[in-house]
Amino acid sequence: MQVKTAIITGAAQGIGKAIAFQLAKDGFHTIICDLNEEKLVTAKQELKDQGFNCSTYVVDVSRRDEVFQMVDDVVNNHGGLDVMVANAGIVQVKPLIDITEEDLDRMFKVNVYGTLYSIQAAAKQMMKQKYGKIINASSTSGKRAVELLGHYAATKFAVIALTQAAAKELAPFGITVNAYCPGIVGTSMWEEIDRQMAAYLNVPVGETFKNKVDSIPLGRVEKPEDVAGLVSYLASEKADYMTGQAIVIDGGNVFS
Ligand code: NAD
Numbered sequence: 001m002q003v004k005t006a007i008i009t010g011a012a013q014g015i016g017k018a019i020a021f022q023l024a025k026d027g028f029h030t031i032i033c034d035l036n037e038e039k040l041v042t043a044k045q046e047l048k049d050q051g052f053n054c055s056t057y058v059v060d061v062s063r064r065d066e067v068f069q070m071v072d073d074v075v076n077n078h079g080g081l082d083v084m085v086a087n088a089g090i091v092q093v094k095p096l097i098d099i100t101e102e103d104l105d106r107m108f109k110v111n112v113y114g115t116l117y118s119i120q121a122a123a124k125q126m127m128k129q130k131y132g133k134i135i136n137a138s139s140t141s142g143k144r145a146v147e148l149l150g151h152y153a154a155t156k157f158a159v160i161a162l163t164q165a166a167a168k169e170l171a172p173f174g175i176t177v178n179a180y181c182p183g184i185v186g187t188s189m190w191e192e193i194d195r196q197m198a199a200y201l202n203v204p205v206g207e208t209f210k211n212k213v214d215s216i217p218l219g220r221v222e223k224p225e226d227v228a229g230l231v232s233y234l235a236s237e238k239a240d241y242m243t244g245q246a247i248v249i250d251g252g253n254v255f256s
Contacts, residue, residue: 005078006235007031007071009061009118010088012039014187015137017046018224019085022232024052028083031074033057035088061088061114071121080129083235084122086115087137089155091189093196096150104151111155112162119166119177127173134170135234136163138179140250148200149193156181160246167244176243178234183250184212185222217252 006023010016012034020030024047032047034040037058047054055074059066074081090110092103115136126132141149142156160179167177184190190209197208213221230249233239 002079003027003029004082005029005031005074005080006083006085007033007074007081007118007122008085008087009033009059009067009114010137011085012036012043014189015182015185015224015227016085016087017043018228019087019231020047020054021050021052022225022228023083023085023235024050024054026232026236028235029078030054031057031070033059033061033070033088035060061086061118062109064113064117064120067114067117068121068124071125075125081122081125081132083133083135084118084126085135085137085231085235086118086159088114089137089189091149091152091193093148093193093200094151095148095200099151107151107155108158111152112158115159116162119162123166123170123173123175126175127170130174132173132175133235133239134166134175134177135231136177136179138163138181138246140181140183140248140253142179142181142246143248148197163246164244171243176234176239178239178242178244179246180227180230180234181246181248181250182227183222183248183253184209184216185224185227187224215253216250220251222249222251 006028008020011020011032020032040056057070138159139156141153145153163179194209198205
């Protein structure tokens with residue numbers, strides 16, 4: 001039986017790396033890609049230490065040619081692509097009135113263009129197969145924007161729009177498209193948000209993060225593995241009838 005394949009973008013650390021571990025445990029051959037080659041090598045070794053082989057690609061998801069090249073390569077080497085997790089993303093803390101053209105370009109190029117390129121490249125192959133699952137990283141910021149994260153939130157709303165449209169367009173080909181919307185996950189991204197918030201709000205480093213975590217009904221910070229559990233479900237046959245959804249996983253915070 002052919003081993004199923006899953007590409008995870010932005011998988012050298014954080015949520016993407018946890019997803020790679022989970023999908024490897026679920027039996028997928030994982031293809032992990034990231035901008036950061038050094039961390040990618042470490043992640044590959046960590047997976048190997050747990051008995052999992054994976055392939056690595058240094059890819060900038062904001063470059064369409066690189067994303068398509070990776071998918072072509074994976075299809076040539078493995079005969080198909082079952083799952084695409086468009087996880088790579090960046091954040092920036094800034095009041096809307098200070099956001100520059102360069103800030104906006106970078107944020108949209110990675111979070112929106114990168115997600116669309118991942119959807120397009122995966123769909124090109126999955127439409128031929130008449131099967132596939134595309135899973136995109138949105139955020140609770142994609143459901144409700146907060147201050148100082150306005151342009152980040154705009155990209156995460158956009159990811160949900162792409163997810164909904166892609167789900168409709170690709171349903172006739174047996175492809176499902178869903179998104180995950182984490183809350184406050186303890187990764188480098190939140191360290192960065194906290195550091196930048198501290199500077200803007202003139203509060204000690206650590207305070208914004210602590211206040212946010214203290215408000216979570218389930219009483220703890222979200223772990224990358226919490227998100228990986230949801231992605232595991234979305235990548236499995238159990239989710240065959242689910243498409244076009246953007247699922248919040250945030251310890252009960254957003255709409256409670
Ligand atoms: P992280 O910063 O820890 O990891 C992101 C990874 O993406 C890094 O390894 C980075 O090198 C890579 N990356 C960045 N730009 C890239 C590009 N252009 N091409 C390829 N790789 C690139 O972030 P994380 O916390 O693991 O977040 C993963 C995803 O989940 C992001 O899309 C993020 O917006 C989303 N998210 C995170 C949180 C959170 O609280 N951490 C909450 C909601 C949503």
